[in-house]
Amino acid sequence: MVIERVVSIGVLALASLALGCAGSGSDAPGGPGDTAVLPPQQPTAGAGAAAVPSAGIPPASPGSGGASAGVPGMMSNPAAMAGAPATPGMPAGAGSDPVVAPPPVAPTGDPNGTGEVVSIPEVRCGPAAGLDAFVAGTGIPGPGTPNVQIGGRDVVLSYPCDKREGAHVTFILNLHGTMPDETLKTYQHGYFSAHRLATSHNLIVATPKSMSPVGQWGNGDNGVDTPHLYEVVDWVYSTFSKFQITALWIGGHSWGSAFTKSFVCDPMFVDKARGAIGMSGGPTGVGGLGGGDCAARLSQIHTNGELEGGEAGVPDQTAAASAHGCGARLAPRDIGNGQILYEWPDCDPGWVHFNFVMGAHEHITAIDDPVVLHIVEAIKSTEKL
Numbered sequence: 001m002v003i004e005r006v007v008s009i010g011v012l013a014l015a016s017l018a019l020g021c022a023g024s025g026s027d028a029p030g031g032p033g034d035t036a037v038l039p040p041q042q043p044t045a046g047a048g049a050a051a052v053p054s055a056g057i058p059p060a061s062p063g064s065g066g067a068s069a070g071v072p073g074m075m076s077n078p079a080a081m082a083g084a085p086a087t088p089g090m091p092a093g094a095g096s097d098p099v100v101a102p103p104p105v106a107p108t109g110d111p112n113g114t115g116e117v118v119s120i121p122e123v124r125c126g127p128a129a130g131l132d133a134f135v136a137g138t139g140i141p142g143p144g145t146p147n148v149q150i151g152g153r154d155v156v157l158s159y160p161c162d163k164r165e166g167a168h169v170t171f172i173l174n175l176h177g178t179m180p181d182e183t184l185k186t187y188q189h190g191y192f193s194a195h196r197l198a199t200s201h202n203l204i205v206a207t208p209k210s211m212s213p214v215g216q217w218g219n220g221d222n223g224v225d226t227p228h229l230y231e232v233v234d235w236v237y238s239t240f241s242k243f244q245i246t247a248l249w250i251g252g253h254s255w256g257s258a259f260t261k262s263f264v265c266d267p268m269f270v271d272k273a274r275g276a277i278g279m280s281g282g283p284t285g286v287g288g289l290g291g292g293d294c295a296a297r298l299s300q301i302h303t304n305g306e307l308e309g310g311e312a313g314v315p316d317q318t319a320a321a322s323a324h325g326c327g328a329r330l331a332p333r334d335i336g337n338g339q340i341l342y343e344w345p346d347c348d349p350g351w352v353h354f355n356f357v358m359g360a361h362e363h364i365t366a367i368d369d370p371v372v373l374h375i376v377e378a379i380k381s382t383e384k385l
Contacts, residue, residue, distance in 0.1 A: 107246050107383050111202070113164030118242045123147050125161035127196045128189055146186060151231045156186045156207040158195035159240065167202055169243040170379055171236055173229070174207040177254025177281075177364070179215035191253055191366045192279060197376050204240060208232050217252075217259040230268060246383040247274030254363065257281020265294035274382055275299035275352070277375065280308060280363055288315035295320045299352045299382060301375055305361030311341060314355040318344070324351035336370035352378045
């Protein structure tokens with residue numbers, strides 16, 4: 001089986017990085033299928049199943065505080081990486097974007113489309129395969145099977161089934177954190193498992209892989225990662241041109257989160273990007289995106305684990321939320337085994353601002369199903385103008 005090959009390679013790589021992890025996180029299973037409740041992440045019971053951890057990546061070694069260097073999916077130095085990684089051809093920072101915030105574009109027509117069903121014959125629609133198993137001894141979400149090549153590079157792609165021309169679809173570009181093991185870089189598709197809501201919530205989710213030998217976007221990649229990401233975005237818009245793609249959201253975990261907070265500000269996306277999802281990557285500047293014109297034109301959602309700093313790992317978005325007409329910050333409220341820590345309600349149509357802290361989560365424990373669902377529904381709400 002593919003997963004057996006991934007396990008043997010992945011465990012050796014993790015050992016060489018001195019992961020030193022034991023145990024696992026725990027995610028509450030949802031309902032079956034690609035519905036509004038996420039399906040279970042647990043592997044099917046059977047031979048060896050007892051040795052496979054539950055959803056999420058296990059805690060770091062005792063005393064590490066979830067911030068040890070070199071752990072897959074982690075920034076090697078979160079404090080130093082609070083600003084976006086240097087990347088050839090990238091803007092110097094969020095404030096360098098001179099473009100005034102564009103007004104939200106209201107979708108038109110039937111949200112589920114009319115006419116012919118849109119599909120790619122060679123790529124199965126719906127949730128990506130291979131993400132319901134886990135790498136033995138680690139709890140890393142199964143890296144899945146890349147199911148399409150874009151520019152000669154593997155990408156995991158999920159898109160909605162049985163949706164017709166003109167359907168309102170949101171595109172999520174999902175970027176992994178530090179991961180030197182080539183076979184595990186697509187863990188991000190399962191870490192933020194929006195792909196399982198592809199059909200129920202009209203999503204296209206693409207998870208590409210960095211060419212960097214250290215597995216960090218824009219670090220040691222010889223300048224090829226940013227052009228590849230442009231290519232992935234262009235490919236999705238072209239391939240699914242019969243859909244009405246209402247927005248691009250860019251999200252990333254750890255190093256990928258820090259990278260996202262600069263990359264989403266790229267002028268290439270000024271007419272596409274609607275928001276950023278920062279997952280355990282250390283906020284930058286005012287409101288997470290450094291303020292300025294970039295923050296003015298983007299919604300923001302941030303997550304962090306309770307055991308990796310909790311509230312200290314998400315930004316206070318009050319200024320950005322206020323600029324988008326949101327009300328005063330609400331008191332925390334429970335969601336799953338964590339909290340919506342900060343919530344700015346009643347924003348102007350097309351804008352959302354949330355921060356989540358996930359209870360008992362280490363740095364790379366997969367995001368809980370209720371939080372994934374809440375994030376996706378918040379994202380989709382921005383197109384209902």
